[in-house]
Amino acid sequence: MTKKEKAEIISEYLDNLYPTQEIPLKFRNPFTFLIAVLLSAQCTDKRVNEVTPALFDLADNPKDMAKLPVEKIQEIIRPCGLSKNKANNISKLSKTLLEKFGGEVPQNMKDLESLAGVGHKTASVIMMQAFGVPTFPVDTHIHRLATRWHLTSGKSVEQTEKDLKKLFPESSWNKLHLQIIFYGREHCKAHTCKTKETQCELCKMLKAVPIK
Structure with a gap:
């Protein structure tokens, strides 16, 4: 064969x-989907979906997320594991989105991969599920x-x-x-x-x- x-x-x-x-991760917009995918590293989708509502109620956009203390982000996402690194990356990428991309999640692989904590696989998932671009x-x-x-x-x-x-x-x-x-x-x-x-x-x- x-x-x-x-x-x-x-x-x-x-x-x-x-x-x-059905996309397993729950999200409200491309930014929250990006955060959810980042949190899913070495964590189950179920656990991410349990954690993200509290985080997104405080900040579901780069501007509000950038204002949150890293310690607050870490406190909320702690159940997802690797919380210190993930919290730092979430804060950094939020500020980068504001500084370089007008507060919008970029719709191309190169710019996505330039964000803190975003590798090729994560960028591919964002392109596919947030923007409908064919990736694998x-x-x-x-x-x-x-x-x-x-x-x-x-x-x-x-x-x-x-x-x-x-x-x-x-x-x-x-x-x-x-x-x-x-x-x-x-x-x-x-x-x-x-x-x-x-x-x-x-x-x-x-x-x-x-x-x-």
Whole structure:
């Protein structure tokens, strides 16, 4: 089975399983989405959604966020982990948005990646889900499944992103990003699919070699 054939099977199966995809993180505007994505690093979406309402009630825009003491931000976001670094980055990027971008979240990768705490994956997620631009952010679930399904060498998330973009049509990137994440969380987990008997349906269909 070729990689292209696998890609077609994956697309059809996930379209049937997840015909609609709701963005897991709750947000009010591009700025609050940026903050929520930043907070989601090494934290569950559920926990982020529990924390952000209190923060956004105080500041849901760069101007108000920049006025908040870093210590106050850290106090609110502490349950998300890495609170000191995240609070500093939130404060810094808010000030940068005001100073360089007129208080607006930029709609291009280069400017997004110039913001404190924003790497390539985070910038890709913002472009995709806040602005609807086709991207294919690769998180741990996508990297793991793409490797398990032999769609990529799995040597790096950067290579995985390139390989997946070649296999799937650009029009499907945004929905597939969420579909594969959902499937990895709910069906093809890290500890499953280690034998033929425990393989998920997609692994069976793709004839994925069980992980020893």
